Amino acid sequence: MTAGDFENKNSARWAEYEALVRSVELGKPMPGVENLPQRFRELCLDLSLAQARMYGTRISEKLNALVIRGYNLIYRQKTGGWQAVVRMAAVTFPQTVRREWRLFWLCSAVFWIPFFALLIAAKHDLTWIQSILGSRGMADMEQMYGSESGQIAHLRSAYGSNFMMFCFYINNNVGIDFQIFAGGMAAGVGTVFFLLFNGIHIGASAGYANAACDPKAFWSFVVSHSSLELIGMIIAGMAGMRVGLSILWPGRLPRVRALVEASKHALPLIYGAAVMTALAAVVEGFWSALPIPSAWKYGFGATLWVLHVVYFLLAGRQARDAA
Amino acid sequence: MESPLAKLDTLQAVELAEGVEIRLRIAGPVLRANAYAIDLLIRLGIVIVTGICLSFAGLALGERVADGLMLLIWFFLGWWYPVLFEAGKRGATPGKRSVGLRVVQPSGAPITLGQAIIRNFLRFIDGMPAITYGFGLVSCLATKRFQRLGDLAAGTLVVYDRLPQEPSVAAPPPMSSVRPPVALTADEVRSLGMFRDRAGLWSEARRCEIADHAAVLSGARGKAGVSRLMAMAHWLQEKRDS
Known part of the structure; x- marks a missing residue:
């Protein structure tokens, strides 16, 4: 033929x-x-x-x-719909965080050690913090958490400013999470850099608020969303480090193959970090600045921290291992 | 079967579960940069148009609400615009589609949402240093399949979706049909076929120049060699039975 x-x-x-x-x-x-x-x-x-x-x-x-x-x-792939979302939140995400517990402690250390170092340093000597924050940063801190009571609530009094701040936090904080993850591609250097940078900057801000502003105004504002935002950031760091470490130590796989596998395993962490940080933006936008007694905010914040510990320790224990 | 990786070619042979081998044509950095530029213009257009709309809507909604919505749009255009399009049915952003590209798995199958997220979030590193896309370009040039770092991590390729029709000009009709003096390999037969298909696009001198490389096969140089190669291609493609 x-x-x-x-x-x-x-x-x-x-x-x-x-x-x-x-x-x-x-x-x-x-x-x-x-x-x-x-x-x-x-x-x-x-x-x-x-x-x-x-x-x-x-x-x-x-x-x-x-x-x-x-x-x-x-061969088009159908996503699982709501069932898959629920399973991700209830099983896969907490299981992945538990499985990567080494990375959790590593990223936590990279963030919290500079944080607490600067917080404690502020009690003795402010020069470090002054050079980190700069005059602009210090002026901003005083504008937000200065000594007058209810300053934050006053700043948010204009119509729509809660919503605007919510959008700002989504754009800024969730974007930072994604950058922390992407930084892992530079053999983890970018991830460590962003985590360190945030640990130093947030620690310096907290230290400065303690020393030079009204500590109550600062802590009652940040306590409500701190757990969601900071743990979310650390989990984004875990995703980045998972990718970065696969480049440094691919194990028995070829390097590119190890990278692909690591990225797949990092996905639940990225989803989780993004959702947590988005929720933090909701809290920070609409709740944290409310002119209500600080005791409520401290109670709310403490509850969230406890719920996080419970969630990451217990959620999805019974369910079969996520693939 | 020939090993496609051994050759300098943008054709990527993939065997499907159906047992057939398809050929994906990998897209290079220049075309992808064009697609990116088009996407950038589209997004810029969206920002300008929604910015103007929101500045009017801001009178009703409140200025700060409008500012907030603008930030949300900025966030979605920056991080999610390529993800949602590439995970979608067409597997390409509007920019990629307009230049005829598509993102696929190495098997040729459409990519998943997770892959789209990984390859586009890692764009941040590919874009470095200072959004010049230097890392991405180096990675593209250093890998066999033109993959930037995000592609490597997600396991994706950018390929031509529909191959542009090659212009075909009728080659001079073969005067005769000649059986090749030796048994040819599949690659050699394909080369002869392509020589015949494309001969119409070249000048006479170019045809002779190319045909001279196969002088061992045709046993002649210059015009005689060309017509002999054409005759063999004709025999291979049509007149095999005679």
Whole structure:
């Protein structure tokens, strides 16, 4: 059989297949679409024949393109919908955090050690903190947490400013989480840098608020969202370090393969970190600055910290291991 | 079967579960940069248009609400715009689609949401130093399949979605049909076929120059060599039975 005969014999079938594929691609499946998988396999056979019999580039390329289009439709992955989301939150995410407990302590140390070092340093000597924050930073801190009572609530009194701050925190803080993760690609250096930077900056701010502003104004504002935001950031750091360490120590896999596996394992951490930080933005935007007694805020914040410990220790224990 | 990786080629052969081998054509950095530039312009357009709309809506909603919405739009355009498009049905951002590209797994299958997230969030590192995309470019040039760092981590490729039709100009018709003097390998047969398909695009001198490389096979140089190669291609493609 020559190439021409082959094409004449089968072109009607190819045209039918292409019409089916186009209709599905456009989202309007035509009648007879249930035959698509069968037509697809027939076309695969035609392509193999065309290649084996060397019917020429033109026919092969045409069939190749048709097969790829069908393959993309038939092997499209459906996401699991709400069930998958619930499972991620209730099982996969806490299980992954527990499995990566070494990374959790590593990233926690990278963040909390500079944080507490600066917090304690502030009691003895402010020069370090002054050079970290700079005059702008110190002025901002005093504007927000200065000695007048209810200063934050006053700053938020304009209509819509709670919503604006919520959006600001989403853009800024969730974006920082993603950057912390991406920094892992530089063999973890970027992740460590961002975690250290945040530990130093947040520690310096807290130390300065303690020493030079109204500590109550500061702590009652940050206590409510601190658990969500800081643990979320540390978990983003875990995702980054998982990727970074796979580059440094790929183990028995080739480096690129190890990187792909590590990225897959880091995904639940990224999802979790993003959701936690987004929730932190909700709290920080709409609750933390409310003019209510500080005792409520301290109670709320403490409850959230306890709930975090419970969630990460216990959630998903009974369920079978996430893949 | 020939090993496709041994050759300097952007064709990537992949065997499917159906037992057939498809060929993906990997896209290079220049075309991808074009797609990125188009996406950047689209996003810039969205920011300008929504900015203007929100500045009017701000009169009704309140200025700060409008500012907040702008920040949210900024966040989604920056981080999620490529993710949602590439995880979607077409597997490409509007920019990629406009230049005919698509993001796929190495098997040719569409990518998952997780892969789209990884490859686009790591863009932050690819874009370094200072959003010049230097790291991404070096990674593209250093890998066989033009993968930037995000592609390596997510296990994705950027390929031509639909191959542009090659211009075909009818080659001079073969005067005769000649059986090749030796048995040819699949690659050699394919090369002869392509020589014939493309001969119409070249000048006479260029045809002779290329045909001279196969002088051992044709046993002649210059115009005689060309017509002999054409005759063999003709025999291989059509007149095999005679």
